[in-house]
Amino acid sequence: MSHHLAARSGALLLAASLLAACGQADAGDGSADRPSSDQTTDASFPVTVASGQEGDLTEITVDARPESIVSLSPTATEMLWAVGAGDQVVAVDDQSDHPEGVPSTKLSGYEPNVEAILGHAPDLVISAGDSGDLVAGLEDAGVPTLLLPSASDLDEAYAQIERVGAATGHVAEAAQVVAETQQGVEEAVASAPDVSGLTYFHELSPDLYTASSGTFIGEVYGLFGLENIADAAAKDGDLYPKLSAEYVVSADPDFVLLADSECCDIHPEDVAERAGWKGLDAVENGGIIELDEDVTSRWGPRVVEFAETIAALVSEHAPAN
C-alpha cells in the first residue's frame, strides 16, 4: 500500500519538477511567474490526477485549467489558497473559514446537494468525501470531482497538496508549498528539546475520543518523540478510539492537548476539576493546553502551526537535565 503511495508521490514529484522547469522557462520570456487567469490554453491541461484514498485511488481528468472551482472541504480550501488557486474558486462549503475572505456558502460537504453545487457552474469540485453519491451525480453533469479524504499521515497530506496543484494548474507552487510545509515542520521539531519518552493525550471530545499514532495528528506528535497513551487502545485498528477515563488517569500523561475547547467548551481548568484527574502530572505541571481545533483537524499547510504549538509546549516543559 505504501509502495503504491510512494510510487505515485514519486511520479507526481517528477511531474511537478518537470512542470516547474517549464514554468521557469515561461518566466524567462517576460511573462508572469504565475499563470494568469486569462491564459486559456495552459499547456499542462488536460491533466490526469489521482483521486481518493491511499490504497484506493482512481484517476480523474481535468480537461482545461479550471476557473470555477467549488471546494466542499475546509482542508482543500486551505490547500487551494496555499497553491495560489484561490482566484479560481467560486464557492466553498459552510465549514471552510480559512484564509479569511473565502467565498463561503451554505453548501455542506457532509450532506452534499448536487443540484446546489451545480448552481455554481463548477468545472472542478473538490471534496473530502463521497456521501450522497456526490461523485456520480457530478459526473453525470460532466464535472470532475477530486476526492481528498482525511489524510492518514503527512506524506498523504503532502501528496494531496500536489494533487490540488496539478488539478488547478499550479504544480510548481504546490511543490513549493509542500517543501515549505515539510521544512516548517522539520524546523519546529528541530527547535524543540528531545522529549522522547514523555507521553500525551490528544482529546477530541469530552467523552475522551482521541487520535492514535496512526493518524497524521499522531505522526506530528511522534516527530517530537512523544508517546501516545492511546496506542494501547488502537491495536484493533480503531485509529480514533474512545478511552476509559480511568485508563487516562492511570496512564498519567505528561501532556493533555485539548482539541475540544471550541466545540465543547473544555478548558484546562475543567480538566483539573474532573473527578479523579486532579493528581495528574499534566494538571500539576501546566501540561494542559488548548489547541486550535481547525488547525489540528485539517491536514493542510497549517500543520506547521500545529507543529510549532507542540514545539512551544514541549520547550516550556522539557525535563531539566
Place this chain on the structure above:
Amino acid sequence: MGDLAVTAVASPPRLRVPGFVAASAVALAAALAGALVGPAGLTSRGVLAELVDALPLVSVDSGLTPTQQAILWQIRLPRVVLGALVGATLASAGAAYQGAFRNPLADPYLLGVSSGAGLGATLGIVSGGSLGPFDIPLLAFGGGLLGVAATYVLGSSVGGEGGAVAIVLAGVAVAAFFNALQSFVQQRYDDSLLAVYSWMMGRLSTDGWSDVLLVLPYVLVSCGVILLHRRALDVLAVGDVEAASLGIDPARVRLVLVLAATLGTAAVVSVSGLIGFVGVVVPHAVRLLFGASHRTLVPMALLLGAAFVVLSDIAARSALAPAEVPIGVVTAVVGAPFFLVVLRRNRAAA
C-alpha cells in the same frame, strides 16, 4: 439455569423470597465486579481492602496509590452506582409503561420519551453550552415530557376501546417525528456530530459523583412512585372496568405512572444518553422467571435492571480495553437476541 426458569414459571409465589435474595445477590455481585474490573489494573486485593476500609470501625491498609484511590473512588465507583441507577430506572419505567398501557412492548423508546429526550439533548449539545451548565439534562427532560405528552394526547384522542394500542401507535408516530427533527438539527450543526453521536450510543458519565447526585432525586421519586403503585398495576392488568369497580381510577393511575416513569427515564437519559433494550428486556426476563405479578415484577426489575446495566458496562469497558465500546451497543447486542428468546418462550407459554 434452564431448569430453574421452568420451575420458576411453574411456581412463582413460593420462589418470591428466595427470588428476592437471589436478585439482590446478583445486583450486589454485579456491583462488586464493577468495582473490581477496569483498564487501570487495580489489584483485586487493593480494591477489596479499600472497600472494607471504608466501612465504619474498620481500618485496612489497601496499598493503593493516591492515583489508584482516585480512580476507584472518583471514577470507577460513581460509574458503577450511576449504571445501577440508570438500569433500575429504565427497567422499572419499562415495567410501569407495560403495565399502564397493558402492552408488553411498551418502553421509553416506543412512547416517544427517548426520542423527545434525544431531540432535547441534541439541541442542548448544538447550542454549545450557551444555555447554561444544565442545558442538556433540562432540555432532555423537557423533550421527554413533551414526547410522552404528545403520545398520550394523540393516543387518547383516538382512543376508545383500543386505547392502549392507539397510544403505542401514536408513540411510534411521535418518535418518528422527533427523530426526524433531531436528524434535521444534527445536519444543520454537523460540527457537533461526534458529541451527538456519542450521546446517542449511550455512555455512563465520567463526571464522578456529580451526575449521580444530579439524577438521584428523580430516580428516587420515579422508582418510589412506581413501587408504591405495584398493586394498582396488578389491578389495571385485569381491565379498566374491573379496576374502576375495585375503586381505582384507571386514567388517574395511568397518568401518575406515566409521569413518574417519564421523569426517571428523562433524568437518566439526559446524563447517560440512549441505553436501549433495558426497559423491555429486563421486565420480560423477570416475568419469565418469577411470574407477571407487579408486586414481584417491579422490585425484581429494579434490582436486575441495575445488575444488567452494570454488567453491560463491565463488558463495554473490557471488550476492547483500554478503549471503550459505547454501552448502548452492548445492551443492544445482548438485549436484542435475548428479547427474541423471551418472545418465543412467551408464545410457547401462551
